[in-house]
Amino acid sequence: MSDAYYEKIARINLSTGEIKAEPLDLEVAKKFIGGRGLGTKILYDEGVAAVDPLSADNKLVYITGPMTGSNSPSSGRYMVVTKSPLTGMIACANSGGIWGAKLKFAGWDALIVEGAAPEWSYLYIEDDKIQILDAKEYLGVLSEELDDLLKAKHGADCSVLNIGPAGEKQVLLSCVMNDKDRAAGRSGTGAVMGSKKLKAIVVKATRKQLDVIADVDALKEANKACLKIMTDNPLTGAGLRALGTASLVNVINGIGALPTKNWQESYCPTADKFSGETLAEKYLVKPGACFHCPIACGRIIKHDDKVIGGPEYEPLWAYGSDCGNDDLWAIDEANRLCNEYGLDAIGVPCTIAAAMELYQNGCIKEEECDGVPLEWGSPKAIIEWTRRMGDPKTELEWLMSAGSVRLCEAYGHPEFSMSVKKQEIPAYDARAIQGIGINYATANCGAAHVRGYMIAPEVLGIPAQLDRTVIDEKAVWAKIFQDLTAAIDSMGTCLFTSFALGAPEYASLLNAATGTNYTPDELLEVGERVFNIERMFNKAAGMKPEDDRLPKRLLEEPVSNGPSKGMVSKLPEMLPQYYAVRGWVNAFPTDETLKKLGLDECVGK
């Protein structure tokens, strides 16, 4: 074994209690790299696309990439891949911290969890030993406290992944937390754990580093070269450490693309009050970093008398301008509650924003709000409704915890849900930034910014500055960004490295670690293969061409204020161009495209 994989997957059946170690099929692993790619391939082959996501038939794959746990910069990522109960399509939620690296150190490339436990349980992994233990005493415990309790029991050197009360109750906006403040955040992965009565996975490993690298010297060289590029790059070398992703609040507002009041406006005059600059000035203690990451984009903040993980750009925006709020303390508090209850810190505030628009229009009545009216800008509302969505009891709380699509449909206004494939859209207005609209519309996991971050070229000028207002060549750019992202995610490296590194650097890291011989173009082709098999999973799950869409508001209601006033998304013009460059017809790959990508298992499906 010397290819950056431990060549071992644990298959854990919670219904029967059976735990098996299975060999990793190396040929398949290298074809899909690992992580996101291999996780999806496993689920596709095992027919998971057709199952009810909250039934015992769904499977949860916790999977590392070959780079996870290696000495390469920012390579501590793992992914939770499953069928999403929120979208009904593929979920691949990516998280940092140290849990993924520890799983690898314990000698496992992935865990496949099947069935459903008869009683609440958790998994305890100590190197090659895996046990299913009783979790009844931990029911209802908040995420951070559970981390402490399980560390007290199993030792401070273990790492804890868990769900909060939201996941226990199968809240569709629940997530998987690890290492206290890192989240595999989107698509409702926490609810799938809850449906299996699986409260936590604790990992302890004797190994402190990977001992299966194919070419240690070559990887050392590649790491050194990449680290130099990242250190010399002003963003990965200093910018993200200084202000974190929160630095985007003022940039995106500056161009008039900061959705405000559930996207009724796109510019927020008081955005500086919840910006990265203000966060740093008022609350920042120090930057935080995941495993082996020199970028350190995380925010460690002082919140009342505690030091905790602070908000990223997304919750700053979503609890900020999207809810018409500029109280930064309240955003920190609501974000803390997301971490404690195990909630998606994008989906939850966006759903609160949609509820506020329903309230504005008199659809949700004050008497339904149980003393906390859903008024724009109310700090009390964003905090209290987050808590309620994390542990829902009333009908409205349950409805909101299921996301904005189900909420807005129930009140007869589906158009207020700013979502794609039932997942809430992140923090960039696709009317003001044309290319990102392609990504929102076509991301296989539902609306996402981290599946092809067109903000890099369209706003940040990385690797080149594109005109955000036009559609020229955006389809080609979007495809390349999506494919490269899929490859990086599959490697187990953090996507943020791509502000500095490109396909040649990633190929050099992967080849040194695994002994493959990918050229940069071939690496992109692997990414394309991953994107296509995700799409075929969705097809098998019942996705329709019309699911590649944007909300009507983005296509028909021009931006109402700020620098981008008057703009709408030109998605209908871009989408056919995008399908053409992908080799897709009507939203799905042709057989010819599938064959070209070596996806023979999907041909004719």
Added chain:
Amino acid sequence: MIEVRFFATLRQGRGKIAQVPAEEAAAALDLFRRFDIPAEEVSILLINGFHSKPEDPVKDGDVISLFPPVGGG
């Protein structure tokens, strides 16, 4: 007047906003000089919310936003 807005590290020693008489700057570059900002430190330059180049002209009433390298996801 031209309004100049500073962000992130460019605020250090400059504050958040400055007003400059329109006749004192013909191009964005003149504002860099006035506030002693090396051009390479400005990663994003917006004139009225649109990406611009240092040599682009500025006029009365314009809002100029200056960002060092920032980003995220």
